[in-house]
Amino acid sequence: MSTTEAEGFSFLLARHLERKEQEQAALARLLHDELCGQLVAARMLVARLLEPSTRASDVQRIGLEDVERQLATAITINRRIVERLRPGLLDHFGLSPALQALFEEQGRSAGLEVVLRLPQEPLELSPEAGICLYRVAEEALDNVVKHAQARRIDLQVVRQATRCVMTLRDDGVGFEPSRLEGLGTVGLPLIRERLGALGGRLALTAAPGSGVCLVASLPLAATLRAAAGS
Ligand SMILES: Nc1ncnc2c1ncn2[C@@H]1O[C@H](COP(=O)(O)OP(=O)(O)O)[C@@H](O)[C@H]1O
Ligand SMILES: [Mg+2]
Structure with missing residues (x-):
């Protein structure tokens, strides 16, 4: 292409x-x-x-x-x-409360220990960026519940100078990332494209027996405005 x-x-x-x-x-x-x-x-x-x-x-x-x-x-x-x-908490209170509710309800009902480190201050994401990170977290959590046989999941969101960075890590069975292309699945490829379409990135680290770590990052709204103005 x-x-x-x-x-x-x-x-x-x-x-x-x-x-x-x-x-x-x-x-x-x-x-x-x-x-x-x-x-x-x-x-x-x-x-x-x-x-x-x-x-x-x-x-x-x-x-x-x-x-x-x-x-x-x-x-x-x-x-x-x-x-x-449509996560109402995201629209009314922002990304951190929405992720907290999602992980506490679904992660814990799947028997996972859920460890959250979420910022209390507003993240200043555009509405599209907020729902994009929420959908990424939702897919990653679905994957942990479906595939990982994990005991624990860690979710961290950090606001950096120009980007918002979300890290999800599980301690499950992991997998060989090079297998991904041949699988023809849509979950992980779609979240990568989804982030890319908003100027973001997805980094995936996984190995059999070592769990999976996903790092998703997106530009903050002000960064996008500055880029559009320049
Ligand atoms: N957290 C995880 N732990 C173990 N394996 C995973 C995890 N996430 C994804 N995988 C593996 O990667 C594959 C592709 O994931 P995905 O694209 O989301 O498709 P799907 O969930 O529909 O199978 C899964 O089928 C599974 O083999
Ligand atoms: Mg999936």
Whole structure:
């Protein structure tokens, strides 16, 4: 691929991913506002039917309690789907709280020891950069859960002078990186392209028996503005 073709591909990929994120965000809003609203209303109705004044029989009460439990589960599943489609914490509070919630919920439910070092101050990333790093972390965490048989995962985010650098390390079985090209998988290649399309980089260090370390970096919003102005 020539340099011009590669730039054209990068631009197209960035546009495609941006549109996909917008579509997912619209779907998440719909599920949150419409479906969740209906489920919560139904749960409140059942709670009212369970009040002593309704004098429900024991059989009715057992049935209603069952329905209430099922509605509570449906509300939790709906919330998880909404978060997966569009992490609300990222939009409202930034990358660190969003990553903390993702790793604490999914990492710990997979039985992993999760060690987080996340900055408290705002990272000053563009919205595209924020969602890009979040999706990279999501794929890396999925990989650890699916492939690594790890006991521990470490996630660190550091704000440097011009870049934001995110490092993920696991202590699992690792793999031979040269095998990657022949595998024809899309997870890791896509996050590399995704970072590249926003001026970032991915470095992968892995070996059988030595876990995997991913370092993803992206320019800060101010760095991009300065480059565009020069
Ligand atoms: N953290 C990890 N530990 C062990 N192996 C990994 C890890 N991450 C990726 N791999 C290996 O690299 C391959 C490619 O990963 P990826 O491109 O994400 O595809 P997929 O997850 O769909 O298999 C995986 O199939 C697995 O063999
Ligand atoms: Mg994967």
